[in-house]
Amino acid sequence: MFFVRTASEHDLEKVSALLAATWHATYDAVYGVDKVSEITAKWHSVQALAEKLKRKDSEFVVADDGKALGGMGYAAMSASEPTVAILHQLYVLPQHQGQRIGRDMFAELETCFPDAKVMRLEVEPRNTAAIAFYEAHGFEKVGETGNCGGDQSGSQSGIPALVYEKTLG
Template sequence: MYFVRTAGEQDLGKVRDLLVETWHAAYDRHFGAAKVDELIELLLSPAKLRARLAKPQSEFLVADNGEDIGGMGYAVMSEQMTKTVLLHMLYVRPSLQRNGIGRDIFAELETCFPDAEVMRLDVEPENAEAISFYEAHGFAEVGRNENAGPGQSGIPALVFEKRLVSH
């Protein structure tokens, strides 16, 4: 059984391992393994993960069974959009998907931002599994971003939003 809790510095190695596995499983078929490796090094370095732990107005969660990290989520209040929380990452180890871990992490993230009225995220347009998950959890597509990665990446993403219930 996995329990959702706030991540700590001691979790970052296991979180990175989980992210490398899930990113390759989700994105290799769309971008190729070499591009995924490049994005992992750019976006998921130990230093970048450590910075996310320390970022104000953010929440970094893991699903932990005492031995393993089965999933993780990271969200932060937007600095540009009022009362909007940005869900940057929600990943579950491929072998553990469809067991409620993503649902539990997502449910906890929804409660972590009492002033937020909207949760927003980008999702890769070909990632049908993720799109289905988000739609099942109340998200709707509201737009498209042609440069979802760093700079002028050319990596497209669909933009989804969900109204959050008053707490």
């Protein structure tokens, strides 16, 4: 049984490994192993995760069963839109998917931003499982971007994504 809790510095190596495993399982067939390795090295390094953990207007959670982490989630208030929370990451290890871990982490994250009226996220157009999950949780497609993760990494990724939003409150 996994429970959701706030992440700590102690978790970051495990979260980095979880993200690498999840990204390879999900995106190797889409982008290739080398591109996924490049992305995970940049976006999911312990150093990059530590910066997220320090951010004041954010929430970083993990799903923990006391022995291992089964998932992670990270959301933060938009720097440019004061009523928008951005769901940057919500990942569950493939072997633990279907156990309601994603649902539980999402339920926690969507309550962490009382000033937010909208939660926004980006999702790879070919990630049909993630799209189905988000739509089942009230998100609707509102657009597209050619720069997935651009605001989290500070650079142009060139990765296409669908943009989804959900009204909060």
